[in-house]
Amino acid sequence: MDEAAADRSLFRDESPSSSIRYARQIRFAPVGEAGQTSLASSRAAVAGMGALGCVIASHLVRSGVGEVVLIDRDIVEWSNLQRQMLYSERDAALGTPKAAAAAARLREANSSVRVFPAIADLTPGSAESLLAGADIIVDGTDNFSARYLINDYAVKHGIPWVYGGAVASGGMTMTVIPGETPCYRCLYPAPPAGGIADTCETAGVLSPLVDIVGSLQAMEAIKWLTGNRQAMSGSLLQLDVWRNSWMQVSAGNARREDCPCCGQGRFAFLEEPQQESSAVMCGRSTVQVTPSRPLGLDLSRLASRLESSGRAELGPYSLRYRSESGLTVIIFPDGRALVQGTQDPIKAKGLYTDILGD
Ligand SMILES: [Zn+2]
Structure with a gap:
């Protein structure tokens, strides 16, 4: 067989039906055909395409979420390759923007998903257009200002978002469903003062931790988008992969009437005038x-x-x-x-x- 024929033979199932591609997921009863159809008509936004974003976006695209928006402001660097699974040495050498590199890689994995790379900073000025139409937002950012901004947007528009953080060997995740659960500001009314919180820069981060936290976030998103609200965690989860601890903290009573965001409907982080x-x-x-x-x-x-x-x-x-x-x-x-x-x-x-x- 010549090379072209071998290629044709390799790609003879170029567009398998979704019942073949997603067979194992559809067979899982709570997803089923109906859940798969619902995923295919959904749009998810992944904010931040660092280590968490790579894991989250991989699961969403491979699972068959219809449209996935990848938002990131940065370029691939060598120090990213230890844990940011979608990027290659070539991306680091060229300094390719993460959103573009991730989109290219994910389209190879599933060309039936519409992947929209956004090489942009999530700011009060850009949030409304970057997040427009999303059925859920999954947080892969590494900074507090972005999270307060996402929280404002999600509560204002009544769509859920899944918070995730990973530093050193410890991670945390929480799903915010406006109108049902506490929002991020109910738990953390104001961002911490600069320099107080540990970051990946000061404390490092372990690659398997990021996989676990990002996978939990993606699972929450898939549950939501397949109509399995009752299966969602509904609590705040803290884990440490080095100390082998896993702690669920019920957040059910943490909703606050006086929360500026979900209680009073003031969206200070979203409405902040933007300056250079x-x-x-x-x-x-x-x-x-x-x-x-x-x-x-x-x-x-x-x-x-x-x-x-x-x-x-x-x-x-x-x-x-x-x-x-x-x-x-x-x-x-x-x-x-x-x-x-x-x-x-x-x-x-x-x-x-x-x-x-x-
Ligand atoms: Zn709140």
């Missing part, structure tokens, strides 16, 4: 500069303007510019930039303005 901002990215010498509104940059024009410097390089998703001072700036079409090689927001902002003007 810069933020040091967790775990690295990188500062993100975000314009007050998306810019719609013509990157090829910007590249030709910077060409004479000989330090600009146009890629499929971004423009990479090496400054004289040794910093690297990655600029996205929405005007957002990652300034690598510094943790100084003022320095990063200065270089950003040098390139794009004020």
